[in-house]
Amino acid sequence: MPLELIQQAKVANGWHKRYKHQSSSVNGEMTFAIFLPPNANQEHPVPVLYWLSGLTCTDENFMQKAAAFSTAAELGIAIVAPDTSPRGEDVANDDGYDLGQGAGFYVNATQAPWNKHYQMLDYIVQELPELIAANFPVSQAKSIAGHSMGGHGALTIGIKHADGYRSISAFSPIANPMHCPWGQKAFNAYLGSDKSQWRQYDASELLSQCQATLPILIDQGDQDDFLAEQLKPDTLIAAAANLTSPFELRMQPGYDHSYFFISTFIADHLRFHGQYLV
Numbered sequence: 001m002p003l004e005l006i007q008q009a010k011v012a013n014g015w016h017k018r019y020k021h022q023s024s025s026v027n028g029e030m031t032f033a034i035f036l037p038p039n040a041n042q043e044h045p046v047p048v049l050y051w052l053s054g055l056t057c058t059d060e061n062f063m064q065k066a067a068a069f070s071t072a073a074e075l076g077i078a079i080v081a082p083d084t085s086p087r088g089e090d091v092a093n094d095d096g097y098d099l100g101q102g103a104g105f106y107v108n109a110t111q112a113p114w115n116k117h118y119q120m121l122d123y124i125v126q127e128l129p130e131l132i133a134a135n136f137p138v139s140q141a142k143s144i145a146g147h148s149m150g151g152h153g154a155l156t157i158g159i160k161h162a163d164g165y166r167s168i169s170a171f172s173p174i175a176n177p178m179h180c181p182w183g184q185k186a187f188n189a190y191l192g193s194d195k196s197q198w199r200q201y202d203a204s205e206l207l208s209q210c211q212a213t214l215p216i217l218i219d220q221g222d223q224d225d226f227l228a229e230q231l232k233p234d235t236l237i238a239a240a241a242n243l244t245s246p247f248e249l250r251m252q253p254g255y256d257h258s259y260f261f262i263s264t265f266i267a268d269h270l271r272f273h274g275q276y277l278v
């Protein structure tokens with residue numbers, strides 16, 4: 001499907017570009033943004049970090065607020081930030097900010113009316129990387145990162161599709177969505193009431209069962225208003241107890257849930273991924 005360029009700007013000697021396109025996975029239009037570092041060209045394809053944003057976000061929040069460009073340019077890493085859901089008048093929605101448009105939870109919905117468009121897992125794992133590879137000077141090397149709902153997405157996708165990615169990182173991820181209000185609301189709507197279907201999308205469940213996985217870095221602010229009720233990083237630490245691959249969860253004193261926090265530590269995350277994307 002052809003890409004339509006919406007916007008572009010030079011930044012950090014590279015380019016930030018936004019595109020929309022028809023998506024076969026979500027059966028409608030999707031938008032994504034890409035940062036291409038200055039060294040990206042057909043003779044020098046660059047690795048890609050996929051960034052999954054949180055509730056209420058579009059492709060723009062990370063690109064405008066995370067302050068990632070200078071380090072990504074220095075390391076020669078492209079960043080792709082998709083929208084967090086399908087959108088449009090014919091796309092199912094909810095009055096709450098935590099379900100529907102802007103809150104796709106990176107799952108393949110099985111329940112009506114959501115299953116018509118909310119196939120975000122297929123979009124992120126298959127369709128979007130194919131589109132990026134076909135249209136931009138990128139190599140096969142991919143890593144995945146995200147924030148909050150997007151941290152849940154990065155962890156679950158990276159763990160379940162470990163052959164497709166080199167490393168995983170997350171800021172303030174929803175670590176155990178089966179047991180928090182945001183996750184329970186979304187999973188009930190998108191997946192139905194059968195909790196056996198929820199486990200495939202719960203990072204703590206997946207991590208506790210896997211023998212080996214990718215290197216994982218997580219940052220969590222200890223002044224995050226969502227920490228105890230929604231995020232539950234302790235369950236992830238417990239689930240990671242028997243891992244043999246590198247796993248680090250850093251509690252960062254004084255930081256909240258915002259992009260101020262993300263912008264403070266994004267360079268660490270890019271350098272972490274950079275080790276594995278060479």
Ligand SMILES: N[C@@H](CCC(=O)N[C@@H](CSC=O)C(=O)NCC(=O)O)C(=O)O
Nearest residue numbers: 054055056057061097147148149150259
């Ligand atoms: N009550 C808030 C909730 C929205 C919010 O905090 N969204 C976060 C992600 S939360 C988990 O996925 C976010 O990234 N917001 C965008 C930003 O640019 O900060 C609300 O008022 O909507």
